[in-house]
Structure formats: C-alpha cells, structure tokens
Amino acid sequence: xxxxxxxxxxxxxxxxxxxxxxxxxxxxxxxxxxxxxxxxxxxxxxxxxxxxxxxxxxxxxxxxxxxxxxxxxxxxxxxxxxxxxxxxxxxxxxxxxxxxxxxxxxxxxxxxxxxxxxxxxxxxxxxxxxxxxxxxxxxxxxxxxxxxxxxxx
Numbered sequence: 001x002x003x004x005x006x007x008x009x010x011x012x013x014x015x016x017x018x019x020x021x022x023x024x025x026x027x028x029x030x031x032x033x034x035x036x037x038x039x040x041x042x043x044x045x046x047x048x049x050x051x052x053x054x055x056x057x058x059x060x061x062x063x064x065x066x067x068x069x070x071x072x073x074x075x076x077x078x079x080x081x082x083x084x085x086x087x088x089x090x091x092x093x094x095x096x097x098x099x100x101x102x103x104x105x106x107x108x109x110x111x112x113x114x115x116x117x118x119x120x121x122x123x124x125x126x127x128x129x130x131x132x133x134x135x136x137x138x139x140x141x142x143x144x145x146x147x148x149x150x151x152x153x
C-alpha cells in the first residue's frame with residue numbers, strides 16, 4: 001500500500017502500484033478538483049504538481065510518485081504564487097464552463113515558478129497541451145500576466 005504526500009498530508013492509499021495518480025486522487029483520496037479529460041495526457045485537465053513540476057496525473061502511475069510531494073488544485077492556494085494565479089483568474093473572470101481550469105491553474109502556477117516574468121512565447125510554451133473547449137485562451141494569458149505583475153496586452 002503506497003503512502004503519498006498529498007497537499008502536505010501523508011496519505012496511505014490501498015491501490016495497485018500501476019493505478020494512475022488521477023484515479024487515486026479522485027476515487028480514493030476524494031480530491032475531485034483534478035479532472036479527467038482525455039486519459040492520454042493530451043488535454044491537461046488532470047494536471048497536478050509533483051515535486052513542483054506540472055505532470056499529467058492520468059498517465060502517472062502511483063508507484064512513480066511515492067516519496068514525492070503532490071499538490072492538487074485543492075491546495076494550490078497555499079502557495080503564494082498559486083494564490084496570485086487564482087486571484088487573477090477571478091479578477092478577470094477567466095472561467096467559462098470551468099472544466100479545464102484546475103489544470104490550467106496548475107500549469108500556469110508551474111510556469112510562473114519557472115519563469116516569473118513570462119513572455120507571450122513563454123506562456124504559449126508553458127500552457128501548450130492545456131486545452132480549453134470554451135476558448136478562454138486570451139483571458140488565460142491575461143490572468144498569467146496579471147499574476148506575474150505584468151500588464152496584460
């Protein structure tokens with residue numbers, strides 16, 4: 001039985017080692033903010049942080065994250081930069097349907113940790129693979145710039 005460090009808490013989970021982290025988080029740990037989108041790491045809805053890196057939890061086996069720090073959307077606001085991203089999202093009403101937004105916020109926070117003052121090209125690269133069916137990409141870019149302390153275009 002693997003024990004995972006999820007959102008600052010040691011969490012023993014009675015799951016197979018090859019279970020995707022997404023299902024361990026949602027179905028076993030009860031953390032449903034991380035969403036299932038495609039199941040093949042192409043849409044970004046399932047993005048979480050593992051040791052500070054944005055990863056697609058739908059293709060990440062539980063065994064590969066044992067001993068690592070996992071942060072989900074439920075706890076990203078405890079990270080000062082994550083809180084800035086969430087505030088920027090609310091400030092300019094990024095969300096339309098909202099389904100992809102937890103993954104978008106997780107990717108944006110990881111991007112800003114890596115590049116505190118991203119260019120448009122940095123944002124495009126950092127958010128590549130996060131799909132928004134509603135097309136809120138312009139607002140996502142603006143929110144990232146606001147969280148970075150930059151004026152949105």
